[in-house]
Amino acid sequence: MERVTLLIIVLYSLPLQIHTEQISLDETTGDGTWTVVNENGTYTAAATVPGGIYTDLSVAGILTQDIYYRFNDIEYRWVSKENWTYSRTFEVPESLLKKQQIFLVFYGVDTIASVYLNDQHIGDCENMFVRYAFPIKSFIQAGTNELQVKIQSPITAAQERFDKQAVEYIVPPTCLPDEYHGECHVNFLRKMQASFAWDWGPAFPSVGIWKSVVLEGFDTAVLREVITQTVESEYLWLVTVNIFLETESQMLTVSGNFSASIILQTSQISVTRNETLMPHSPGFFNTTLVLNIPKSQIQVWWPNGYGDQKLYSLEVVFSDEHNSKNTKTLKVGFRSIQLVQEPVEVGTVLTFYFKVNNVPIFAKGSNWIPSHVLPEKSAEPKRIEHLLESARIANMNMLRVWGGGLYESDLFYQLADEKGLLIWQDFMFACSMYPTDDNFLQSVSTEVTQQVRRLQHHPSIAIWAGNNENEAALRDNWYGTSNEFDLYKQDYVTLYVDIIRRNTMLLETVRPFVVSSPSNGLQSEDNGYIAKNPYDTRYGDVHYYMYIMNAWNPNLFSNTRFCSEYGYQSMPSFSSFEEISIPSDWSINSDFCNNRQHHPSGYNEIKYEINLNLEMPNNLTERQQFTAFIYFSQINQAMSYKTETEFYRRSRNLLTSDGEGLTMGALYWQLNDIWQAPSWASIEYSGKWKMIHYFAKDFFAPVLVSPFVTSDGVLEVHLISDKLEDLESQLTIFVYQWNSLTPIHSITSNHTVYNASVTKAFQSDLLEFLQTAGCGDAEPIKKCFLYFTLTSLDGSDISPHNFLFSQSLKDLTDFTAPTISVADISLASGTENVFQNTTGD
Incomplete structure (x- = not known):
């Protein structure tokens, strides 16, 4: 019954080189080439493309403060309620006008827009995830041309679509929880779902031309995408290169020369064919080339921690009958991937784990949300590099791109390729039911086709998932759908199975696809795509949150196959709050802090969790209470993630009598923050690591x-x-009393650390062990803690040191608060991260 999916080679694309004529209409300086104006002319500003309205109004001084300052998520909401028009004039050379075809291409418009050229309507945009190419040969002219992009308020557009659908039946949710301070009906728009607010982020319903705009002049066709599928044989990689062309819809044939070549270690392998193509749909053509690559010349690509991320150059060229040349250069990574769902020894339950290059991989990592609430700022290179490098440093090998955000930038996936970070890629649907009218489904179909073609090339992409939590939402009646369950189930299957999965698998049969996350995987499919219990720990992946238990106690967690979300909130550092607030805001009871906490009962849950193990100090000023709460919340978060993650990793080889265990994935929620607020993130919006990220390493x-x-x-x-070889090791257990840095007892033993496995190396009754160690006969667990090292036989560390508190810290006895003095510390000369004591104390 083993059903697996195999992927051998994947590519990522570098910028398209079109030897036909291409003219950029971008303007990155904001010097007035583009302008933006609201509908009644009240506000006019120079605009940047790619860009967005909040950025443009901020640069123009119309928005005078940081958008994240205090209550500006509310105060600046008026921006999203306006209709805005972006416009510019441009001239084109005679050489462009002589081309047989001219396209005006928008790589991303946010979101509902009508496009006019020289006062002629040339087309509409309704999906920010879709590239629009409008033929304009009959509209463009010599001399000056005027381009206008009229964008409707997303709040108005969402409400209009909801109202129209409601005549037939409601597609819920009708709105977000009040605590989100957000807007309603974003599920009716194909835009970043979190832009209308989430429980970790603000509402900034964006408007703008968030990606590039270009004019393309050509005589035959444009090379749009290249995707590959590969079969491994004993001696060869058989690489199928699918080439996709786009041209004017009336074109009946496309003729030209097609070639593909790959540069290997010591040679170059090429294939060339001259061909006349027929369209597979009006204006769209494709052909296929096959390369035979000797395995002896290939070094495979590995996830972080398992080997190198070797990439090769591949070039695809289309030369038309007019001698115009289109070239696309790609980076190639050879690797196989399987999602293994097969019966286990107990009952009829199934495994759920990834194999890469035939090696089972324990997926370690986190969940990715957009790096900024404004789409045009979501791909800032410095921020993306820092976040992904932080993930790599923390020994992560997988990130889940969550379904309420964005299909990330080419840079994001390129860096993931280079750093060995596998990507669990959701499609952009989250925590909602969605409409299934013909226009919506057609838009989604185009979105899926374009995004799969764009992203499929990356060795980092490991799996597609149709949505975030919508199977669970429907089964568990999150939005009052139970009375019409069959109706909403049919919509669910139509959207995620008939449209999204079908379109994905038409292009890409080699990667695994799950319809939802969480889901029971194959078991959900066998149940008609809506499992009776989508959170069944014996199948698929689960999302696990529980805020009313002691998360420092590992015995309270349930074994699961793969936990793709889990976590606990903490506060960002005081310095992050200080940047966007004033002193009167520095209390969790302030209006400001209540506005920042979007998770219902969030502060009460944090307090409850802290109080289970820690005792907040008394007799503090209000500001001291605030900073102490920040600090204690980060301690609680770090310890909770540590406890839960180690529990999942220990369960790798465990199979319980009821079929639980065999855990092979732990992706905590969430890696990054979108603003300065309480959240589950391990890295603050500023880029500063919270305590938990140091623990994660x-x-x-x-x-x-x-x-x-x-x-x-x-x-x-x-x-x-996780190593693929056995290690000989020495385990040392130290026993410390709380009043000394010198251990009172230690015990050492030698062990083999078996590859890709979990070994029980020691067990003893805790009370007896502590009593023997000298912690006393009365309540020894309150007087001592344990410290653990694992070294090679020559004494070098092969594991981080670890510790164990055998008792809640607030219940300790014989504990005296230390007296600590801090000397002046400064950055050592010529270093970035080495500090020195400058006082000599």
Whole structure:
């Protein structure tokens, strides 16, 4: 019954080189080439393209403060309620006008817009994830041309579409929770769903031309995309290169020369064919070339921690009968991937794990949300590089691009390729039911086709998922759909199976596809795509949140196959708050902090979780209470993630009597922040690591010594390894009292750390162990803590050091607060991260 999906070679694309004529209509300086004006002419500003309205109005001084300052998510909402027109004039050379075909191409318009050239309507845009190419040969003219893009308020557009649909039946949710301070009906627009607010982010319903605009002049066709599928044989990689062309819809044939070549270690392999093509739909043509690549000349691509990320250059060229040349240069990574869902020993339940190059991979990582609420700022290179490098440094090998945000920039996937970060790619549907009228489905079909063609080339893309949490939402009646369950189920299947999955698999049969996350995988499919319990821990992936239990106690968690979301909130650092607030805001009871907390009961949950293990200090000023709460929330978050993640990693080889366990994935929610507010993130909006990210570097380490105490009071120490070879090691357990940095007892033993496995290295009754160690006969667990090292036999560390608190910290006895003094610390000369004591103390 094993059903697996195989991918051998994938590519990422560099900028398209078109040797026909191409003219950019971008303007990145904001010097007035583009202008933007609201409908009644009240506000006019110079505009930047690619860009967006909030950025343009800020640069123009119309918005006078940082959009994230205090209550500006509310104060600046008027911007999103206006209709805006972007316009510019441009001239074109005679050489462009002589071309047989001229396209005006928008790579991204946000979102509902009508486009006019020289006062003639040339087309409409309604999906920010779609590239629009309008033929303008009959509209463009010598001399000056005027281009206008009239964009409707997204708030108005969403409401109009909801009202029209409601005549037939409601497509919920009717709005967001009040705590989100957001807007309604974003599920009716194909735009970033989180732009109308989320429980970790503000509402800035964006408007703008957020990607490039170009004029394309050509005589035959434009080379748009290249995708590949590959089959591995004993000696060869058989690489199928699919080439996609676009031209004017009346073109009946396209003739030309097609070639593909790949540069290997010591040679270049090429194939060339002259061909006349017929359209597969009006204006669209494709052909296929096949390359035979000797395996002896290939070094495979590996995820972070398993090997190198070797990439090769591949060039695809289309030369038409007019000697115009289109070239696309790609980077090639050879690797296989499987999603293995097969029966286990207990019952009829299924595994759920990834194999890369035939090696089972424990997926370690996090979830990615957009790096900025404004789409035009979501691909800032410095921010993307920092976040992805932070993930790599923290020993992550997978990130899940969450379905309420964006299909990320080419740079994002290129860096993921280079850093070995596998990408779980959601399609952009989250936490809603969605309409299924013909226009919506056609728009989604185009979106899926274009995005799969764009992203399929990347070795980092590991899996497609149709949506975020919508299977669970429908089954568990999140939005009151139970009375019309069959109706909404049919809509669900139509959208995610008949449209999204079908269009994806038509282009790409080699990667796995799951209809939802979480889901029961194949079991959900067998249940008609809506499982009876989408959170069944014996199948597929789960999202797990529980805010009313002690997350420092590993015995309270459930074993699962793959946990693709889990987490706990914390506050960002005080310096992050300080940038966008005033002193009267620095209390969790302030209006400002209440506005920033979008998760219902969020502060009460954080307080409850802190109080289970920590005791907040008394007799503090209000500001001291605020900073202490920030600090304690980050301690609680870090310890909770540590406990839960180590639990999942220890469960890799575990199979319980009821079929739970065999855990092979832990992706915590979430990696990054979109603004300065309470959230589940491990990296703040400023880029600063929270405490939890430092912890993540350790609990995701390739080799980990992991202690815990069972519900029966037994101390167990497990050795976890993702390595592909056995290691000989020495485990040392130190016992410390709280009043000294010198251990009172230690015990050492030698062990083999088995490859890709979990080994129980030690167990003992905790009370007896601590009493023997000298912690006293009365309540020893309150007097001592444990510290663990795992070294090679020559004494070098092969695992991060670990620790174990055997008792809630607030219940400690014989604990005296330390006296700490801080000397002047400064950055050492000529270094970026080395600090020195400058006082000599």
